[in-house]
Amino acid sequence: MAQVVRVMDNKVNPISNxxxxxxxxxxVGVSKRFGKTSVLHNITFHVAEGEALVLLGASGSGKTTILxxxxxxxxxxxxxxxxxxxxxxxxxxxxxxxxVIFQSYALFPKMTVEKNIGYGLRIRHRPRKxxxxxxxxxxxxxQLEEHRKKYPSQLSGGQQQRVAIARTLAYKPEVLLFxxxxxxxxxxxxxxxxxEIRALLKKVNVPAVFITHDQEEALELGDRIxxxxxxxxxxxxxxxxVYNNPxxxxxxxxxxxxxxxxxxxRKDRIEVGSTLIPARIDEKFKDGETVKIVFRPExxxxxxxxxxxxxxxxxxxxxxxxxxFVGAYERVRVRLDPAGGAFESGDNPxxxxxxxxxxxxAKPIVVTRPKPEAVxxxxxxxxxxxVGLNAFTILPxxxxxxxxxP
Amino acid sequence: xxxxxxxxxTRPLSIGMLVFMMMPLVFLPLISIFxxxxxxxxxxxxxxxxxxxxxxxxxxxxxxxxxxxxFNVLFGLFAAYVLSRYTFxxxxxxxxxxxxxxxxxxxxAGVALLMLWxxxxxxxxxxxxxxxxxxxxxxxxxxxxxxxxxxxxxxxIKPVFDTLSRSLEEASATIGxxxxxxxxxxxxxxxxxAIVSGALLTFARAVGEFGSTIMVSGNLAGRTQTAPLxxxxxxxxxxxxxxxxxxxVLALFSFLVFSVLFFARDWLDVD
Numbered sequence: 001m002a003q004v005v006r007v008m009d010n011k012v013n014p015i016s017n018x019x020x021x022x023x024x025x026x027x028v029g030v031s032k033r034f035g036k037t038s039v040l041h042n043i044t045f046h047v048a049e050g051e052a053l054v055l056l057g058a059s060g061s062g063k064t065t066i067l068x069x070x071x072x073x074x075x076x077x078x079x080x081x082x083x084x085x086x087x088x089x090x091x092x093x094x095x096x097x098x099x100v101i102f103q104s105y106a107l108f109p110k111m112t113v114e115k116n117i118g119y120g121l122r123i124r125h126r127p128r129k130x131x132x133x134x135x136x137x138x139x140x141x142x143q144l145e146e147h148r149k150k151y152p153s154q155l156s157g158g159q160q161q162r163v164a165i166a167r168t169l170a171y172k173p174e175v176l177l178f179x180x181x182x183x184x185x186x187x188x189x190x191x192x193x194x195x196e197i198r199a200l201l202k203k204v205n206v207p208a209v210f211i212t213h214d215q216e217e218a219l220e221l222g223d224r225i226x227x228x229x230x231x232x233x234x235x236x237x238x239x240x241x242v243y244n245n246p247x248x249x250x251x252x253x254x255x256x257x258x259x260x261x262x263x264x265x266r267k268d269r270i271e272v273g274s275t276l277i278p279a280r281i282d283e284k285f286k287d288g289e290t291v292k293i294v295f296r297p298e299x300x301x302x303x304x305x306x307x308x309x310x311x312x313x314x315x316x317x318x319x320x321x322x323x324x325f326v327g328a329y330e331r332v333r334v335r336l337d338p339a340g341g342a343f344e345s346g347d348n349p350x351x352x353x354x355x356x357x358x359x360x361x362a363k364p365i366v367v368t369r370p371k372p373e374a375v376x377x378x379x380x381x382x383x384x385x386x387v388g389l390n391a392f393t394i395l396p397x398x399x400x401x402x403x404x405x406p
Numbered sequence: 407x408x409x410x411x412x413x414x415x416t417r418p419l420s421i422g423m424l425v426f427m428m429m430p431l432v433f434l435p436l437i438s439i440f441x442x443x444x445x446x447x448x449x450x451x452x453x454x455x456x457x458x459x460x461x462x463x464x465x466x467x468x469x470x471x472x473x474x475x476x477f478n479v480l481f482g483l484f485a486a487y488v489l490s491r492y493t494f495x496x497x498x499x500x501x502x503x504x505x506x507x508x509x510x511x512x513x514x515a516g517v518a519l520l521m522l523w524x525x526x527x528x529x530x531x532x533x534x535x536x537x538x539x540x541x542x543x544x545x546x547x548x549x550x551x552x553x554x555x556x557x558x559x560x561x562x563i564k565p566v567f568d569t570l571s572r573s574l575e576e577a578s579a580t581i582g583x584x585x586x587x588x589x590x591x592x593x594x595x596x597x598x599x600a601i602v603s604g605a606l607l608t609f610a611r612a613v614g615e616f617g618s619t620i621m622v623s624g625n626l627a628g629r630t631q632t633a634p635l636x637x638x639x640x641x642x643x644x645x646x647x648x649x650x651x652x653x654x655v656l657a658l659f660s661f662l663v664f665s666v667l668f669f670a671r672d673w674l675d676v677d
Contacts, residue, residue, distance in 0.1 A: 071576075071580050072579075072580070073579070092579070093580045094579050094580070094581075094582045094583060094584065096580070097582070098580055099580070099581075100576070100577065100580045102573045102576070102577055106571065106573040106574050106576070106577035108574060108577075108578075108592050109574075109596060110595035110596060110598075111591075111595075119578075119581055119583075119591070120582055123581070123582060123583045123584075123587050123591070124582060167581065168580075168581070171581065171582060
């Protein structure tokens with residue numbers, strides 16, 4: 001196993017000339033059309049050595065197409081794919097040295113585990129001894145030694161996945177591509193395998209690109225996350241950046257739950273309803289501009305008394321509409337008071353939306369509270385509360401469905 | 407039907423009924439050829455079997471069927487590959503055309519081949535001045551066999567091809583295999599069962615082919631007479647034992663083929 005790791009270290013550090021970039025893989029200006037439908041628009045991102053990048057997006061967002069273009073299974077309409085400083089755009093899949101772990105694992109059903117793993121070396125006509133040695137090392141690495149003589153159909157989903165990974169590691173891939181790697185597994189196996197794969201990747205130090213539609217998976221697996229929406233990269237950054245500072249409403253709502261309300265910029269504050277809350281206002285926002293305030297359910301503070309603890313500004317008062325216990329925390333739905341009592345109906349004081357940016361109908365905000373807090377301050381339906389915010393993000397009011405890029 | 411103390415009368419009755427119905431339809435005819443073929447003693451059965459014309463007919467049947475099988479399996483594979491991998495205009499029409507010979511009377515197939523390759527046929531007329539005669543040769547028998555058994559191997563291989571996951575081939579490609587390596591190491595092993603079944607079916611069908619063969623072969627004893635034609639000829643000459651001896655061989659042969667198909671099913675489909 002140590003051998004494998006060392007060999008891979010050698011492999012992934014070929015950069016010596018001056019013009020070389022430190023990236024293991026670069027996707028530059030890639031666009032793709034199927035017939036007249038444009039599915040990818042000028043996609044650019046880089047994967048660093050040993051990094052795990054997650055492409056997160058809904059189905060139909062184009063993330064699978066990006067993966068297939070990197071693998072050479074699809075041709076881009078424009079743009080380049082560069083692997084370790086080598087332009088591979090024109091190369092067929094078999095000459096790229098990319099390891100793809102398919103969603104179905106695509107293990108060869110008529111080959112045993114060891115035959116599957118050794119396949120890449122056998123078709124390269126490596127000496128039998130070398131094949132055997134590498135297969136043994138990889139079997140040890142993925143802990144499947146006692147299953148070496150089995151056929152894929154005799155293995156569990158997790159074991160099959162490990163075979164699929166070992167099969168690609170055998171020929172020392174430039175980059176590993178995982179296509180929805182945990183889609184076919186149950187929730188428990190999933191989180192277990194996520195940790196396992198992460199540990200494995202750190203060990204072999206091969207850069208990896210994952211694609212998934214599961215935000216939890218993205219947060220746990222990725223060193224960085226690229227959020228893909230209708231063929232565009234909405235945002236790319238570390239899990240903390242993308243989660244805490246979403247740059248678009250889509251990112252805010254796709255990655256975790258988010259409450260969105262309208263506000264107006266007033267110098268160094270934001271006016272929400274009748275309240276002014278202090279905020280760091282980005283230069284791009286003009287005074288008097290209407291903006292969107294995005295905040296996570298766990299960043300909301302609920303209190304039965306004023307002033308709010310920790311000196312937080314009170315956003316508004318509200319009425320508890322519903323509480324539900326969801327395991328690790330409590331979820332509370334709160335309907336904010338109409339602004340300054342101007343609206344009696346309580347229906348659309350400021351535009352409250354959750355999840356759907358298009359919807360302009362007033363909706364209650366969603367708040368989550370950790371267990372200790374839920375136990376200490378019990379809330380029931382109809383209780384009056386004061387609502388404060390621990391953290392929030394300010395986004396422009398204009399919602400762009402697609403992000404135009406130069 | 408009434409249950410008498412837990413005994414289901416329907417079961418033995420229906421099984422008995424099935425066997426009884428198959429008696430005149432299948433069992434008795436088969437048994438008859440064995441009775442007639444051997445009722446003059448095994449010695450005469452053996453003598454009928456090793457008569458030069460009989461041996462020749464059996465050999466010719468085997469050889470022509472073999473080549474028809476080789477061709478049809480290879481072509482069936484190719485056709486199945488093309489028709490399950492690519493979608494194009496006229497694809498369904500092609501599938502129907504390939505499957506058509508199952509529905510055409512074999513005599514019609516024979517006539518059709520004669521109209522093409524025969525001395526006065528469309529192509530035969532042109533080839534004849536060059537001294538090329540396709541009809542009334544062993545080659546003609548192979549052609550007829552191919553025509554008639556065309557859909558069999560294809561029909562078995564195509565459905566398996568359709569179920570093969572595309573991602574297996576893609577995986578093989580990303581691992582670094584050429585198209586040929588992928589076909590040889592990944593696709594072909596998955597088709598093994600279908601290929602063996604297809605070959606056995608084709609071969610069994612070709613060995614027994616009569617209608618088209620009699621039209622195109624000329625039925626020349628010792629030259630273009632296959633085993634079924636031999637049986638027919640001997641029967642017409644009143645040599646019932648000679649006809650029966652070969653009939654027994656053919657019956658046993660098909661029994662063997664279908665036993666293999668039936669009992670090796672698990673092996674053929676092994677994952």
